Amino acid sequence: MSAEIKAHPGMEKPPTTSVGVLGWLHQNLFSSLLNSVLTLISAGILYLLGRGLVKWALTEARWGVITSNIKVLAWGRYPNEEAWRLGISLLIILAMGLLTWALRRGSLTQNARRALLTVWVLSPVAIVILIHGITLPTIATITNNLGYYIYRPELMPLLGEAWRASAALLVLAFVAGLTCGSVSKRTERLLSLAPLLALFLFTLPLGLLANGSLFGFDLPRLLPQTFALLVGFFSGMTVGRALTSIAAIRWLRIGSWVAVLPGLLILLTTFDVGVESVAPVEVLQIIEPNIWSGMMLTILLAVVSIVASFPIGVLLALGRRSSLPVVKGFSVLFIEVVRGVPLITILFMAQVMLPLFLPLELTVDRVIRAMVGMTLFTAAYLAEIVRGGLQAVRNEQVEAARALGLSEMLVTGLIVLPQALRAVIPPIMGQFVSIFKDTTLVTIVGLLDLLAVGQSVIKQREFLGAVREVYLFAGVFYFVISYAMSVASRRLERQLGVTEES
């Protein structure tokens, strides 16, 4: 065994229990007469304290309040028939956690790391789509929405949305131009025009249908489109030419094509002309945030505020050390103001005050408001923690990095931040555990998190007064997750520490 440990320095040490249960008992509880007496006395006290609880839990407690309401506690008002989407989302979160847990940074190839990073970036998007639902345009929607301004004069009253067609055309033409300008082969250049051509071929039949013939088109109505097309294409081509020499141009091209598709979908999906046959299709039923509730809301609030606050916090910490007065001033102001206000006040402001300032037409969902409030609050605290870590990185490190000719950005990204963040993992995780538990505060502003749902189901006639059961259940839930988070944090510390030493 010890040979193996030497061979793999990153491997865990064998657990102490492997010495055997009896050995462990002897070593830890009954190693001397005094210790044996102390052990017995402690056991007696524990028994006296725990007896009542165990007896209550086994005989008196009405656990029916949990078992019959388990679905409500888990996802509250989320439709039962759509709950599988939450299950898949949870699986994605767990899989990502396990994957990151199992894989060590050092053991990965460059490509595997890139793949892992991509999956990490994509999984939140997938989860949001799964939980919230999505409407997608059909081919008919896209064709119609792009062709509509050009071909459907009878829909003129809806022209308020026609800018979307121009915008979509501009974006598409820009990417086509970019490709066209940066590739060298003639066939490739022609190929880059294919999407534009396809678009017009798709929209053409619609125009024919709407006008009865090809000759009914109105030139003035075509002008914005023509303009968008030309401006997009030639600006794209100029940019493409200028960037031809850059090594990453291939990735830039691929990336821009990948990015333009969802962009087009967003531009054209929300563009509902009110004609049923070309309306976007609800692929996954949209479930508005205001009915998210129960454990899922608790977990979502925590995950969103943790994931979103981390980059904001790091930026604020860097901003606070910046030499630019405006950046520094803003960071200091934000951090100090937010830290000077209790979380519950921020939540109340978001729920009660914010709507008074916003125009009546603009309503931000209450759950989203709570998420933003909690994210900003966590970010301010994280910023101070990260700043502490930044101060712990010795100045020689920065000087050495500069001496190697690294740019300011690379010094921060490759030398300072990794060391600073590693030093502050325990307080960061402490902050995350704390914000996870603080999600219960949303109960006070009327959101139905696990605690609020628990308080609501004990108002059912058959479970009136089953307060202790529900609170114990919630307590165990919060403990299990908090404990898992702190175990993960210790594991991360160990991993990073070991990698650094070897």
Next chain:
Amino acid sequence: MSRKFTLFLVATLILVLALSACQPAEPEVREVKVVETQEVRVVETQEVQVNVPVELQMESERLAAIKANGVLRCGVNSGVPGFGFLNEEGDFVGFDVDFCRALATAIFNNPDAVEFRPLTAAERFTALQTNEIDVLIRNTTWTFTRDVELGTDFGPTTFYDGQGMMVRRDSGFGSLNDMDGATVCVLSGTTTELNLADAFASRGISYTPLVFDKSDETAAAYDQGRCDGLTSDKSQLAGLKTTLSDPAAHLILPETMSKEPLGPVWAHGDQQWGDMVRWVVNGLMIAEEKGITAANVAEKAAGAPEDPEVARLLGLEGEYGQLLGLDPDFMVNVISAVGNYGEIYERHLGPDGTDIPREGSFNALASDGGLIYPQPWR
């Protein structure tokens, strides 16, 4: 390079021209088309213009917005036994919740076309003022400041609540006057505490308050015998009573120490919307007076009711529904979906629900000596 560049330019232009070319070739045809289009639109506009004033008289802007939205947004309580809470399916149920469903049925003929917004006491009026909800039905007491200062209007009272006192049967207390020197468990910082002081002072008797922060703690202290009486709103006392270790050993004294008329609330500025809420609630009360229930409403609506008011209520005579911007038979839909006022009460607050006795209370029909006295439907 320039050759290729020209190639692309030409290709693009061809695309554009393919769509726009020959446009002026048949000017006559196009002109005719344009004229036709304009004509059609003019006619439509005229129709709308004719309709608008009529609709403004009949139908509220909010009702139109609700219809366009497809759901009624109703502010409710998520934690009061009998009035509003989540059931095992994750649906809102309760006395207040059923009035939301009644309104949704009146508008959409669908009791589920409601978006329930659970609200806390602190944010409920803001939610109305900021247009987050259309109507608030959440144990809200009708008071001067709320009605006048907060920019809200109150509908007909659906439940007359009031502060009561619960004591042990074996204590021998039959009324508040017997309670001289008693210890009373009470929630801190509420009007309940102030009402208690007033009630005892006006009777010239003394008491010792035992103050708690949470209603569950208050009930637990009373259950452990740390005080002789427990005071709270009667609707709450009934719920708390069932949580005690021996509910049958306690009784609620007949006195009521405060007035707490609870009912639907809406924002100022749309009287037609208020009228609709008011008359749906009134209609439910009339239905109970006339003995129209969820079970027999369809039969009554199909026949020819002898009572003219029943005929008017069920939309068989007059244009009452149209005047509110609703279907003529909207009350038939409402009653068959949620039942009449008495049925709603029985379902949530009756012996099978939270068990708040109705007989002899303010919440009985006026004909039975209570205060439920709907205005005539004519």
